[in-house]
Amino acid sequence: MRVFESIDELVAAKGEQLGPTDWFEITQERVDTFADATDDHQWIHIDKERAEAGPFGTTIAHGYLTLSLIAHFGKALYRIKNLTMGINYGLNKVRFPAVVPVGSRLRASGEVLDVKPAAQGVQLFSRITIEIDGGDKPACVAETVSLLVP
Structure with missing residues (x-):
């Protein structure tokens, strides 16, 4: 886990x-619980x-x-130290290149794309890639936007 000491970092x-x-x-x-929660x-x-x-x-x-x-x-x-809160602000782009069979193992990696000033703090733009163990394509690639309030 990467710990950022500040917004400047x-x-x-x-x-x-x-x-x-x-x-x-x-x-x-987990899939069944999600189906119940979303009525999907x-x-x-x-x-099965x-x-x-x-x-x-x-x-x-x-x-x-996913x-x-x-x-x-x-x-x-x-993790970013000294924040009052961080909230989901939205998504700019999401793709699902591969399906996730039940029983699969997933893990994620990320990239800091940008940090821009916002009225209440800053917006963090990041790309999150969720991969499937043994898979050729990722399960999900998403550009996320978070509002970080110092």
Whole structure:
């Protein structure tokens, strides 16, 4: 984990690579819980028998489940000292180049793209790449924007 002592240190880290994190397993229980939370019960996510005969040979994680893990991985990639708060401000670009079969292990790496002044502090622009253990393509690549309030 990269610890930034200040916003100024973060600004100076433009272009810096972060991570990778430890591996994180995607279980069917997590996929089912996400399906319940989002009311997205599409069979490719929750019906093991039907999914075995489907295009991926097994159930797969929701793309938005994979995306939501950025919150989990972010805590393992970096920390910035002396902040009142950091909040999600949005996403500029998100892609899901590969599906995530249940049972896969994921990890993330990041890059500090930019830090710009904002009314309440600064906006951190970062690229987070979530990879699949043994996969040829990443599961998710997202440009995130965070509002950091000193």
